[in-house]
Amino acid sequence: MNALAISHYTVTTACGHGKAALLQALRGGRGGLRHGQFEAGAIDSWFGAVAGLDQPLPSQHAAWDCRVNRLLAASLQQDGFSGAVDALCQRYGAARIGVFVGTSTSGVQQAEFAYRDRDRAGNRLPDWFDYRRSQSIHVPAEFARLLLGLSGCYMSISTACSSSAKVFAAAARAIRAGLCDAAVVGGVDSLCLTTLYGFNSLQLVSAEICRPADARRKGISIGEAGGFAIIDPQWSGAAPALLGYGESGDAHHMSTPDPEGRGARAAMQRALDTAGLAPAAVDYINLHGTATQANDLAEDRAVCALFGETVPCSSTKGWTGHTLGAAGMVEAAIAMLCIEHGLIPQSLNTEEPDPQLHGAIVRQTHQAKVERVLSNSFGFGGSNCSLLFGRLA
Amino acid sequence: MTPPMKPLYVHAVGVAAPGLQGWAQARLVLAGAQPWQALPETPYAPQLLPPNERRRAPPGVRQAFRAAEDAQSACSLDFSQLAAVFASSDSDLTVMDRINRALAEPVRAVSPTDFHNSVHNAAAGYWSIAVGCRQPSTAVGGYDGSFAMGLVEAAALVHGDGLDVLLVAFDVPPPALLGPCRPMTCAGSIALVLSAEAGEGALARLRLSLADEMESPLPDADLETLRVGNPALRGLPLLQAIARGGAARVVLSYASACNVVLEVEPA
Numbered sequence: 145m146n147a148l149a150i151s152h153y154t155v156t157t158a159c160g161h162g163k164a165a166l167l168q169a170l171r172g173g174r175g176g177l178r179h180g181q182f183e184a185g186a187i188d189s190w191f192g193a194v195a196g197l198d199q200p201l202p203s204q205h206a207a208w209d210c211r212v213n214r215l216l217a218a219s220l221q222q223d224g225f226s227g228a229v230d231a232l233c234q235r236y237g238a239a240r241i242g243v244f245v246g247t248s249t250s251g252v253q254q255a256e257f258a259y260r261d262r263d264r265a266g267n268r269l270p271d272w273f274d275y276r277r278s279q280s281i282h283v284p285a286e287f288a289r290l291l292l293g294l295s296g297c298y299m300s301i302s303t304a305c306s307s308s309a310k311v312f313a314a315a316a317r318a319i320r321a322g323l324c325d326a327a328v329v330g331g332v333d334s335l336c337l338t339t340l341y342g343f344n345s346l347q348l349v350s351a352e353i354c355r356p357a358d359a360r361r362k363g364i365s366i367g368e369a370g371g372f373a374i375i376d377p378q379w380s381g382a383a384p385a386l387l388g389y390g391e392s393g394d395a396h397h398m399s400t401p402d403p404e405g406r407g408a409r410a411a412m413q414r415a416l417d418t419a420g421l422a423p424a425a426v427d428y429i430n431l432h433g434t435a436t437q438a439n440d441l442a443e444d445r446a447v448c449a450l451f452g453e454t455v456p457c458s459s460t461k462g463w464t465g466h467t468l469g470a471a472g473m474v475e476a477a478i479a480m481l482c483i484e485h486g487l488i489p490q491s492l493n494t495e496e497p498d499p500q501l502h503g504a505i506v507r508q509t510h511q512a513k514v515e516r517v518l519s520n521s522f523g524f525g526g527s528n529c530s531l532l533f534g535r536l537a
Numbered sequence: 538m539t540p541p542m543k544p545l546y547v548h549a550v551g552v553a554a555p556g557l558q559g560w561a562q563a564r565l566v567l568a569g570a571q572p573w574q575a576l577p578e579t580p581y582a583p584q585l586l587p588p589n590e591r592r593r594a595p596p597g598v599r600q601a602f603r604a605a606e607d608a609q610s611a612c613s614l615d616f617s618q619l620a621a622v623f624a625s626s627d628s629d630l631t632v633m634d635r636i637n638r639a640l641a642e643p644v645r646a647v648s649p650t651d652f653h654n655s656v657h658n659a660a661a662g663y664w665s666i667a668v669g670c671r672q673p674s675t676a677v678g679g680y681d682g683s684f685a686m687g688l689v690e691a692a693a694l695v696h697g698d699g700l701d702v703l704l705v706a707f708d709v710p711p712p713a714l715l716g717p718c719r720p721m722t723c724a725g726s727i728a729l730v731l732s733a734e735a736g737e738g739a740l741a742r743l744r745l746s747l748a749d750e751m752e753s754p755l756p757d758a759d760l761e762t763l764r765v766g767n768p769a770l771r772g773l774p775l776l777q778a779i780a781r782g783g784a785a786r787v788v789l790s791y792a793s794a795c796n797v798v799l800e801v802e803p804a
Contacts (some may be wrong), residue, residue, distance in 0.1 A: 186645075201543055225600075239539075248656065248657070252637075256637060256640050256641070258637075259637040259640065260640075260641045262641070262714070268717075272717075273718060275718035276619045276718075276719075279633075280626065280627070280678070280685075280719075281626075281628070281678035282656050282679045283684075286680075287742075289792070295749075295792075295793070296795060297539075297689055297747055298676055298686075298790075299686060299690060300678050300679055300686070301675060301677055302656070302657030302658060302673055302678060303656075304656040304657075304658055310675060314690060314693065315694055316697070316698075317693040317694060317698045318689070318693040320693075320696070321542060321695075321696040321697035321699075322540065322542055323542070323689060323692070323747070324539075336645075337640045338637075338655070342636070342647050342649075342651075342652030343657065344647075344655070345646075345647045345648065345649040345652055346649045358668070391673035391674075391675070392671050392672070393621075393662075393665035393671050394665065395666055395670055396666065397655045398654075398659070398662050398663070399653040406671070409749070410671055417764070426767075429730075523658070524662065525656055525661055525662025526662055527658055527661065527662065527676075529675065
């Protein structure tokens with residue numbers, strides 16, 4: 145495929161609002177995870193919470209008010225992103241710009257509140273609960289389209305933790321197929337009890353801070369995040385670019401990765417193939433690296449089988465937590481920051497690397513020339529997506 | 538708004554809805570050769586799933602498999618080589634209902650099976666296991682525009698990525714508590730196998746474009762009730778055009794100011 149320019153991007157995580165905050169955190173080795181309760185009475189854990197989501201949306205969007213939409217609206221306001229979309233509209237027209245947003249849980253937290261407040265005797269949910277503008281899986285995509293004033297094709301992708309990696313693939317093929325001329329892609333997921341207690345039921349939530357690739361890793365720390373990017377095929381300035389993408393299914397199990405990592409390897413291979421590049425062209429791999437026993441082992445097998453044991457790789461979930469449906473977008477932004485700023489981030493919180501892992505896990509954040517970064521995102525249902533980022537040639 | 542895309546060829550159709558029990562029977566009803574009758578809805582056990590997955594599959598997944606297996610039964614293509622798009626407004630609110638009830642109790646005992654079934658791509662995951670497919674698969678949702686959203690992604694996979702695609706749109710009614718919040722009158726699913734090549738035995742040729750036009754209703758009142766009663770069945774006007782076999786133009790509900798226009802012709 146031809147490289148597609150990413151003319152603008154923004155990301156909001158537990159490390160702060162906007163990409164400068166994340167870059168600073170990466171350089172300084174300061175993660176955004178904090179210990180505590182995300183909601184009174186809930187499990188004690190480490191969370192990557194985004195600050196400043198307590199204010200309701202402005203009155204004209206009151207019907208859409210919920211945590212995930214507040215996070216989405218806040219994300220769009222960073223790094224001049226909304227303004228850049230306005231300029232894009234001037235060039236292409238609102239009907240020719242696609243919107244592709246990934247989320248795993250959308251506004252399900254509103255349903256959690258509604259069920260708690262329900263009339264149990266009458267079996268009724270409270271009148272304030274608006275499924276159509278909160279819980280429904282399409283909500284972040286539709287709300288982004290509304291806020292940005294776009295009227296072309298749109299896509300709400302929900303494939304668990306690969307959701308917002310797949311938006312890049314979906315946008316690239318839609319552009320190639322002529323469905324749109326340019327695209328806004330993004331991902332958003334907010335903290336909620338559904339994922340906290342759901343992952344906990346599978347014994348995948350770590351009581352300690354998450355330690356990707358560590359011999360004593362115990363599971364994930366959940367985070368929340370929002371991020372967006374503009375894919376502008378006609379952009380001619382210096383910019384990072386999407387070089388390739390690969391998607392695959394594991395055909396193995398609903399909530400456990402294939403231990404051989406065959407699906408993961410197929411996704412990475414396809415990303416290289418679409419870019420027309422050999423494994424040696426990759427300077428750094430941003431791992432899915434959830435810090436569960438099963439993920440880190442299977443991913444390591446897949447990476448080593450394809451790339452050998454020398455390409456620097458790390459998970460950045462020690463900084464942001466596992467932001468689930470937003471993870472693909474967050475880590476795409478990290479990949480682009482690494483390329484633009486010559487940075488290779490360490491595997492934060494890794495104290496004692498697991499001797500079963502053979503990949504070159506980065507132990508110390510350092511400066512290096514970074515031309516191309518592969519970013520992995522894998523989700524429940526065996527949904528794999530690998531993205532390859534570089535520079536516009 | 539967008540120029541029509543290169544043609545998409547429909548190689549197989551599957552359908553499951555009240556009174557539409559498989560494409561072989563439904564095409565007669567949709568073509569007007571048989572009257573629609575409100576046949577009783579029967580539970581469905583997916584044939585292609587291994588026993589463990591079959592036991593765990595929730596109603597939404599079963600509904601998706603019903604149409605997908607119907608399409609497979611009359612198609613010569615190798616389904617393990619097809620990319621897959623699963624389009625659903627709500628995936629399965631019976632699962633979300635159990636999780637939200639559990640979270641409203643002091644113990645908050647969420648079932649691990651419910652949790653892995655709660656992901657919007659549950660049907661895509663089960664399908665990948667059922668047919669041993671490692672091709673790209675995805676799950677999208679667009680409320681009442683879900684069928685059209687799935688068709689747009691399928692069209693992009695065909696013409697953007699050069700893949701043959703199985704599209705499955707499905708939805709099942711929510712449990713009583715959520716009924717008023719998300720009205721749906723029946724279960725329904727539609728599957729299509731789409732390719733850039735006509736090959737042998739293609740059923741129809743489609744040209745897709747996007748435009749701000751009114752969606753097409755169905756002339757028959759009973760069928761129209763199905764169409765508006767389930768997001769997946771918003772695709773029925775396309776199936777009717779295929780069943781009738783002539784040239785037709787149908788508009789499917791997608792998004793505000795942007796619906797999907799299909800020029801349908803015999804292949």
